[in-house]
Amino acid sequence: MSEQTVTPWLVPFKGIELDSIGQLSQYVNLPADHLLHAGPPYGGVSEIPQPVLNAAAQILIVDGKTESLDHALYLIRSSHFKLKAAQSYGVVTPLAQVVSAHSWVFKVSDGQETAYAPLVESAPPAVRFGSSSLASRDALGALKSIAIELNHCLPQGGLPIAPLIAAGLKGGDDCHAVTAATHTAFLNALRQPPESLWTHYGFVLPIIMAASAVALRRAGTIRAIGCNGVNIGWQSASEPIWHQQEAAIPVGETFSTETTSVLRAIGDSAVIDFAGLGAQALAWSPQMSRIWQDYLPHMTAHKRARLIDPKTGLVCIRPVVLHGTAPRIHLAMVDACGAGNILGRGVVEVDPDLFSDCAPADCAPAAS
Numbered sequence: 001m002s003e004q005t006v007t008p009w010l011v012p013f014k015g016i017e018l019d020s021i022g023q024l025s026q027y028v029n030l031p032a033d034h035l036l037h038a039g040p041p042y043g044g045v046s047e048i049p050q051p052v053l054n055a056a057a058q059i060l061i062v063d064g065k066t067e068s069l070d071h072a073l074y075l076i077r078s079s080h081f082k083l084k085a086a087q088s089y090g091v092v093t094p095l096a097q098v099v100s101a102h103s104w105v106f107k108v109s110d111g112q113e114t115a116y117a118p119l120v121e122s123a124p125p126a127v128r129f130g131s132s133s134l135a136s137r138d139a140l141g142a143l144k145s146i147a148i149e150l151n152h153c154l155p156q157g158g159l160p161i162a163p164l165i166a167a168g169l170k171g172g173d174d175c176h177a178v179t180a181a182t183h184t185a186f187l188n189a190l191r192q193p194p195e196s197l198w199t200h201y202g203f204v205l206p207i208i209m210a211a212s213a214v215a216l217r218r219a220g221t222i223r224a225i226g227c228n229g230v231n232i233g234w235q236s237a238s239e240p241i242w243h244q245q246e247a248a249i250p251v252g253e254t255f256s257t258e259t260t261s262v263l264r265a266i267g268d269s270a271v272i273d274f275a276g277l278g279a280q281a282l283a284w285s286p287q288m289s290r291i292w293q294d295y296l297p298h299m300t301a302h303k304r305a306r307l308i309d310p311k312t313g314l315v316c317i318r319p320v321v322l323h324g325t326a327p328r329i330h331l332a333m334v335d336a337c338g339a340g341n342i343l344g345r346g347v348v349e350v351d352p353d354l355f356s357d358c359a360p361a362d363c364a365p366a367a368s
Helices: 003-013 050-062 069-077 134-141 143-153 162-170 180-188 201-219 270-274 278-284 286-295 317-323
Strands: 017-023 034-037 082-085 104-109 114-118 222-228 231-236 243-246 251-254 328-334 342-349
Touching: 003 162, 003 201, 017 143, 017 201, 034 050, 050 069, 050 134, 104 143, 104 201, 114 201, 134 143, 162 180, 162 201, 162 278, 180 201, 201 222, 201 270, 222 270, 251 286, 270 278, 270 328, 278 286, 278 328, 286 342
Parallel strands: 034 082
Antiparallel strands: 017 104, 104 114, 222 231, 231 243, 251 342, 328 342
């Protein structure tokens, strides 16, 4: 597609930049006993899925709070450490990934709104998929050196996000399920990036997540959106109350014929799709279009115009409720048992009824 055609997809990201990389404690005053998870709050400790429990335990070990996985799980289940919704603290986190004050994060901002997202390890098994393995924990701990090195690679004044997304879309990405071209553009914008990152195509995803969170917070009718493996929830621009309903199980392309339990939708990466990318940018990605045609042919019809506010480029409550059209989210399939593997990639549709109780003020975009 042409440069002119890509412009509407870039509207939400105008002026948003990757500012720096540091530990969350450098930016956010998070209580020492708080750990942050994706999606809306849990109803209680017993509701937390095993992948999230595993990720939280891994974080406690990496942070030096304990040396034993069993003891770490005990500390969480006994509420010595409390899991809180990440977006309530300006953080977005992928899949089952849990974030602490010591976690290394990307800081993304437009100068007024700011969001943070954690650096992630490479291919699964990985902590973001709920892995409890020592290898995953070691990979998570190794992110410190990568973060320090990357900070020296960033251009002075910040790294604009819109050009990365433009390169991604024109390179066949949807900027959520497929990010290879976006990731390459990110590395090419750095000064001598670490060699280990060239094949780590998912590394750029949290940056896109944080940029999408900034876009929603500054101009969206929907301020926050995410899934916690049990429920999907959202907050309106007018008040930070989580509205929730049961999350669906992602359906689509599976990577194994083994019978394995797939966790209900999980991840704050839903912000990407609600910022107009991901499942709302399917037309740009031949790979995801093929997957949907092969596995979900009923979902290939393009519905972007029935979801997006043309002024902001964001999924908006008004057209969703008016047309009764379900916004879609691209999500990886996570093993519900916490094995730490990706089982496939698919999509979930968000029931428009989730937004039907919004107040009239919620249906108008916030001032940009």
